[in-house]
Amino acid sequence: MAHAPQIKIPATYLRGGTSKGVFFRLQDLPERAQVPGAARDALLLRVIGSPDPYAKQIDGMGGATSSTSKTVIISQSTRPGHDVDYLFGQVSIDSPFVDWSGNCGNLSAAVGPFAISNGFIEASRIPRNGTVTVRIWQANIGKTIVSHVPITDGQVQETGDFELDGVTFPAAEVQLEFMDPAADEPDAGGGSMFPTGNVVDDLVVPGVGTLKATMINAGIPTIFINAEAIGYTGTELQRDINSDAKALAMFETIRTAGALRMGLIKDASEAKTRQHTPKVAFVARPASYAASSGKQVEAGDVDLLVRALSMGVLHHAMMGTAAVAIGTAASIPGTLVNLAAGGGEREAVRFGHPSGTLRVGAEAKRVDGEWVVTKAIMSRSARVLMEGWIRVPGDAF
Known part of the structure; x- marks a missing residue:
C-alpha cells in the first residue's frame, strides 16, 4: 500500500x-x-x-x-x-x-x-x-x-x-x-454598531428568560449581559464555568439568541458552524478577587469586571477583539458595559478578567445624533x- x-x-x-x-x-x-x-x-x-x-x-x-x-x-x-x-x-x-x-x-x-x-x-x-x-x-x-x-x-x-x-x-x-x-459590512449584523438600533435590548433566551443585553458590533460582534442576571458575580475563573456543562449550554443558548437578534444568522442551526462569532460576555461592577495566577485584583484597581466566552468556553484572559468591544461599549453612555463602569462618558477603562487587568481606550463622538467610535487603542506584545x-x-x- x-x-x-x-x-x-x-x-x-x-x-x-x-x-x-x-x-x-x-x-x-x-x-x-x-x-x-x-x-x-x-x-x-x-x-x-x-x-x-x-x-x-x-x-x-x-x-x-x-x-x-x-x-x-x-x-x-x-x-x-x-x-x-x-x-x-x-x-x-x-x-x-x-x-x-x-x-x-x-x-x-x-x-x-x-x-x-x-x-x-x-x-x-x-x-x-x-x-x-x-x-x-x-x-x-x-x-x-x-x-x-x-x-x-x-x-x-x-x-x-x-x-x-x-x-x-x-x-x-x-x-x-x-x-x-464598528461594523459597516452587511454581513456583520446589519451594517451598524448596534444592529438592533438600541444600546440595551430585552433579549428573549429560550429556557433562560428575558435578559438585558447590549449587542454591539465593534472589534467583534459581542453580546454583553449582566453577571447578576445569570447568577454570577463577575469574579469567576475558568474552573467555575468550564466544568459546568449546564452553564456552558446556557451561554451557547444566549449566544444563539443574540446572533439571531443581531442578524448574524438566519436560523439557530447556523450557530454550530459559526463558533467564533458572536462572543458572549458578562459584566459586573468592581469587586476584589484572586486572578488565576494568584495575583490579587482589588476593586479599586478596575472600573468594571468582564468575563467572556470564546469557542464555547470561558477565556483564560480576554480576547483582543472583545477588548475592543469592551472599550467601545464603555465609551458610549447607557450600554451595560458603560453602566457597570459607573456610567457617563469616558475615553478608557481598565477591566478585570480571569488573569488580571487590561486597559483599553476608545475615541467616541456623536455624529448626526449617532455615536461613532473612530478608533480603539490598546497595547499587547x-x-x-x-x-x-x-x-x-x-x-x-
Missing part, C-alpha cells in the same frame, strides 16, 4: 497577546491552498491537528484551547494605504471546520512584527532604532489596524519589560489602533516561538 510522503511548508509559530498561532505567507502555501476553499481549510485543520475527538490536538500545532487553535495568512496588500492583508482562521478543535467570520485581536499584535521580519515592509522604512508603523488590512472584517512595532538595531524588538496579564513573561510593547472598529517548516501529509488537503 502506497503512503503519501509529508510535505514542508514555511511557517512561523508566534505568540500575539494571550494567543498563539501558526503564521504563513500566502505565497508559501501550496497552490491549491492559496485561495479560499476546501483545500485551504483541510490544510489548516491538519496543521493544527483537528478535528480531534480527544480534544487534545496531539497530532498538530494546536494547544487544545480557543487561544491556541489559530492560523494566520499574511500577504502583500493591494489595498491603497495598507502594507499587508491579514486573514485569520479560527480552527475548531473537535469539528472539521475553520471559522473565518472574525478577527483575532491578540494575534493582531504579531502581524506587524511578522510583516517586518518577512520582507513585507521596505527596508528604507525600518530605522536602526525606533518604531515602524505597519498599516494592516484585516481581511476577515474589512477593517484597518495600525500597529506600532519597536525596532532595535534594525530588527524587530521582541524582548522588553512590558507585562501583560495572562502572559507569563514580559516582552516588548506593541501598540495597536483598531480604526473605525508578541514574540516568535519557532520558525521553519510545518510538515503535513501530502494527501491531507
Whole structure:
C-alpha cells in the first residue's frame, strides 16, 4: 500500500497577546491552498491537528484551547494605504471546520512584527532604532489596524519589560489602533454598531428568560449581559464555568439568541458552524478577587469586571477583539458595559478578567445624533516561538 510522503511548508509559530498561532505567507502555501476553499481549510485543520475527538490536538500545532487553535495568512496588500492583508482562521478543535467570520485581536499584535521580519515592509522604512508603523488590512472584517512595532538595531524588538496579564513573561510593547472598529459590512449584523438600533435590548433566551443585553458590533460582534442576571458575580475563573456543562449550554443558548437578534444568522442551526462569532460576555461592577495566577485584583484597581466566552468556553484572559468591544461599549453612555463602569462618558477603562487587568481606550463622538467610535487603542506584545517548516501529509488537503 502506497503512503503519501509529508510535505514542508514555511511557517512561523508566534505568540500575539494571550494567543498563539501558526503564521504563513500566502505565497508559501501550496497552490491549491492559496485561495479560499476546501483545500485551504483541510490544510489548516491538519496543521493544527483537528478535528480531534480527544480534544487534545496531539497530532498538530494546536494547544487544545480557543487561544491556541489559530492560523494566520499574511500577504502583500493591494489595498491603497495598507502594507499587508491579514486573514485569520479560527480552527475548531473537535469539528472539521475553520471559522473565518472574525478577527483575532491578540494575534493582531504579531502581524506587524511578522510583516517586518518577512520582507513585507521596505527596508528604507525600518530605522536602526525606533518604531515602524505597519498599516494592516484585516481581511476577515474589512477593517484597518495600525500597529506600532519597536525596532532595535534594525530588527524587530521582541524582548522588553512590558507585562501583560495572562502572559507569563514580559516582552516588548506593541501598540495597536483598531480604526473605525464598528461594523459597516452587511454581513456583520446589519451594517451598524448596534444592529438592533438600541444600546440595551430585552433579549428573549429560550429556557433562560428575558435578559438585558447590549449587542454591539465593534472589534467583534459581542453580546454583553449582566453577571447578576445569570447568577454570577463577575469574579469567576475558568474552573467555575468550564466544568459546568449546564452553564456552558446556557451561554451557547444566549449566544444563539443574540446572533439571531443581531442578524448574524438566519436560523439557530447556523450557530454550530459559526463558533467564533458572536462572543458572549458578562459584566459586573468592581469587586476584589484572586486572578488565576494568584495575583490579587482589588476593586479599586478596575472600573468594571468582564468575563467572556470564546469557542464555547470561558477565556483564560480576554480576547483582543472583545477588548475592543469592551472599550467601545464603555465609551458610549447607557450600554451595560458603560453602566457597570459607573456610567457617563469616558475615553478608557481598565477591566478585570480571569488573569488580571487590561486597559483599553476608545475615541467616541456623536455624529448626526449617532455615536461613532473612530478608533480603539490598546497595547499587547508578541514574540516568535519557532520558525521553519510545518510538515503535513501530502494527501491531507
